[in-house]
Amino acid sequence: MNRRAGDRLDPLVKPPITRDQLIAYAHASGDINPIHLDEKFARKAGFPSVIAHGMLSMAFIADFLRHHFPDDSYRLEHLRARFRKVTFPGDSLSCGGRIRAVNDDGTFFVEAATTNQGGEITTEAEARFTPRSS
Amino acid sequence: MPTEDTLSEDLPPIGPEEVTAFREATLSSHCPGIPPTWATLYRQCEFRWLARLEVDLQHLLHVDQEYEYLEPLAEGERPRVETRLVEQRERRGLLLLAFESVISVGGRPKVRARTGFFVRVPHGDAQ
Numbered sequence: 001m002n003r004r005a006g007d008r009l010d011p012l013v014k015p016p017i018t019r020d021q022l023i024a025y026a027h028a029s030g031d032i033n034p035i036h037l038d039e040k041f042a043r044k045a046g047f048p049s050v051i052a053h054g055m056l057s058m059a060f061i062a063d064f065l066r067h068h069f070p071d072d073s074y075r076l077e078h079l080r081a082r083f084r085k086v087t088f089p090g091d092s093l094s095c096g097g098r099i100r101a102v103n104d105d106g107t108f109f110v111e112a113a114t115t116n117q118g119g120e121i122t123t124e125a126e127a128r129f130t131p132r133s134s
Numbered sequence: 135m136p137t138e139d140t141l142s143e144d145l146p147p148i149g150p151e152e153v154t155a156f157r158e159a160t161l162s163s164h165c166p167g168i169p170p171t172w173a174t175l176y177r178q179c180e181f182r183w184l185a186r187l188e189v190d191l192q193h194l195l196h197v198d199q200e201y202e203y204l205e206p207l208a209e210g211e212r213p214r215v216e217t218r219l220v221e222q223r224e225r226r227g228l229l230l231l232a233f234e235s236v237i238s239v240g241g242r243p244k245v246r247a248r249t250g251f252f253v254r255v256p257h258g259d260a261q
Contacts, residue, residue, distance in 0.1 A: 014161055021159065028152070028159040029174050033191050045192040054196045059160035059171045067164040076170055080200040 003099055011096040012064040017052050019089045025056050047086065054083035057093060057114045057123040064095035065112060065127050074108070074129040081125040092117045106131040141179040142216040148209050168207050173237055173245045179217030180233045180249055187231070189253050198250030205244045213237050213244070229253040
């Protein structure tokens with residue numbers, strides 16, 4: 001694959017977040033903070049409803065990155081996410097990104113983000129991949 | 135104030151059913167095996183720290199997560215996590231907390247994690 005700095009990565013759109021998904025994620029991840037599960041608790045915290053786990057958005061980004069940098073060809077060395085805006089049930093997240101830099105040794109530095117249906121960036125991320133052949 | 139105090143926990147073996155449930159919940163169709171954010175399962179010590187600091191979960195916002203992958207985790211392995219509080223300061227009415235964790239198997243570090251939280255009053259803008 002001949003990719004260069006500045007290249008954009010084809011977006012990956014995830015289906016809208018559901019409350020059932022938040023419950024499934026809470027059980028699968030062990031993050032059972034009621035702000036993700038309990039409407040009353042979330043409203044007392046100042047939100048109109050439960051909010052999605054930030055780590056669910058990060059998992060979407062990881063999946064998006066793995067789509068473009070498959071595990072059998074690239075080793076993921078580093079992944080960082082910053083959670084910018086809350087995501088609610090019903091929100092639909094689109095993952096996008098670009099290659100920020102490529103080193104001579106084939107290391108890729110990638111920027112990615114999730115954007116909601118309103119075009120707002122909810123999570124920003126950066127990742128570093130090295131080719132498995134190196 | 136950061137402290138040298140480290141909380142640790144030995145964790146159950148990584149089971150295929152748990153990995154499948156995590157992959158399904160995260161819609162990780164492009165991540166064969168154990169997805170990159172699997173390490174989020176090893177945040178028990180962060181929550182113990184938060185309890186020790188008497189943080190109200192209602193006011194807790196997860197704002198930053200970072201992983202450095204040293205070696206892949208594999209099904210059947212029994213991880214151990216060690217977590218330190220590395221940052222605790224106030225800024226503009228928010229308490230900033232950061233934890234660093236090392237997830238190791240058989241004494242070999244496999245994943246380093248850094249987690250950042252804000253503890254806020256309601257009506258914030260992060261998760």
